[in-house]
Amino acid sequence: MYLELTNLKKTFGSFTAVANVNLSIDKTEFVSLLGPSGSGKSTLLRLIAGLEQPTEGRIIVDGKDVTRLPPYQRGIAMVFQDFLLFPHMTVRENLAFPLRMLKMPAAEQAERIDWVSRILSLTELQQRYPNQLSGGQQQRVALGRGLVSRPKVLLLDEPLANLDRELRRDMEIEIRRYQIELGIPFIYVTHNQEEALSMSDRIAVVNKGGIEDFADKSTIYSQPKTSFIAQFVGRSNMFAGPVVSIPTGARAIAWQDLLIPLHATGKLADHTIASAYIKIEDTLIERDDGTPAPDKIRGRLRDVIFRGQYAEYLVRMPNGAEIVASGIDSATRVSPGDNVLISWDPQKLDLFPGEVRQ
Ligand SMILES: Nc1ncnc2c1ncn2[C@@H]1O[C@H](COP(=O)(O)OP(=O)(O)O)[C@@H](O)[C@H]1O
Ligand SMILES: [Mg+2]
Structure with a gap:
């Protein structure tokens, strides 16, 4: 070299x-x-x-x-x-x-x-x-x-x-x-x-x-x-907490009273503290029409920030925390106050064992 x-x-x-x-x-x-x-x-x-x-x-x-x-x-x-x-x-x-x-x-x-x-x-x-x-x-x-x-x-x-x-x-x-x-x-x-x-x-x-x-x-x-x-590069939503098993047989992170479904937990055993990151551009939003969606998270849309080619959606989760999703505004058709579903491609979630490092 x-x-x-x-x-x-x-x-x-x-x-x-x-x-x-x-x-x-x-x-x-x-x-x-x-x-x-x-x-x-x-x-x-x-x-x-x-x-x-x-x-x-x-x-x-x-x-x-x-x-x-x-x-x-x-x-x-x-x-x-x-x-x-x-x-x-x-x-x-x-x-x-x-x-x-x-x-x-x-x-x-x-x-x-x-x-x-x-x-x-x-x-x-x-x-x-x-x-x-x-x-x-x-x-x-x-x-x-x-x-x-x-x-x-x-x-x-x-x-x-x-x-x-x-x-x-x-x-x-x-x-x-x-x-x-x-x-x-x-x-x-x-x-x-x-x-x-x-x-x-x-x-x-x-x-x-x-x-x-x-x-x-x-x-x-x-x-x-x-x-x-994961924290420093790009913009991500972060969920941290203990890994738990959920009734579907899958695992989740218990994040401030909300279960964040994990599809690939790797070698993380139950009760391990873990942090998971999903990039804002990989965080998807859709209108919640009430049909069961166990792999999605329900929330309420608070605000839409227009960014030109795309929009950012500020969503209040049932546990009071906020996460940011993104999408093409004309395709998403959601407005502030709407009930929405948040999801992502499970492959895109980055999961790390241990406490969150700042
Ligand atoms: N000559 C020096 N004497 C003592 N501490 C120093 C000296 N130069 C840098 N440091 C310390 O080293 C650390 C790294 O500094 P620096 O390399 O300038 O960081 P960065 O460029 O990433 O902002 C800082 O905590 C800084 O205070
Ligand atoms: Mg410097």
Whole structure:
């Protein structure tokens, strides 16, 4: 593999910020480190960049052990959230800065700047100052400063966090395009699952300094390996409680006085505490016409939230809890106050033993 992290660990005093991380990343991959704030994403990125020394472990880039090398000898560049462009320098001078630090000959510098400007569509903007650029253009210059030294790996730490939503979406597509064009791995840190899902080949979910799972994004999304991932990625309804047998012979989770039918309980014995997750888009709703439906849950529709292509339905369950279902509004034909039935494809329910972890 092109980039190998082996048993990487970082402690600050008695606090473990990064715990035994093992990741192997291919040369053509876009990988996201996705996790909540404080989970250790930036620390992990800073270890790779050489801005922090690991307490334990090794970092190999392109066959070379860079663990003890200073940042500028690693062939790794990093783009930060508050990318600070030098305000008194033009775009061209900003792009030249990392090359000047490397004492690159002027002719080669010019070649590199022209190359990166072409890729990032900055050619027309070279003589402008940062305050004459839009937010997206400034972000492209910051990316250019990372790429101009032709790194072997580009690290990005929440680079879009300060941009508005519209611009962020455009930049997601752009960044992914640059990565494909350059053919080097990008490691992208974010707490925003939409960004991670839209851009990545694979996602490493980070929690409390460790990697919960590292897999292609569709696996992370639709087959969460841990309850943390089920909670953190996508939007789900969650039911937690003891597993019980019900008269039909099947099992259910007793969730606050309501029985949630389980079709596949795996090895979970009765009385085991378990948590089950069903994604909102897999939670189906229909009008309750009173016919018996033992596998469905009865509730009352409280509210419909129109989302354009689909609608979300806020349903009050008999135990007082609320769950969210979704559907195509024109097809569902239910209105607030209606009695409704909630169901899902049992295969889509993710079930985990143990207490709910936050
Ligand atoms: N230099 C440091 N000294 C002490 N604690 C630190 C230091 N850097 C980070 N931490 C702690 O490590 C944890 C992870 O931080 P960080 O990697 O910045 O998380 P993230 O980027 O996922 O939000 C946090 O609890 C943070 O306070
Ligand atoms: Mg961070």
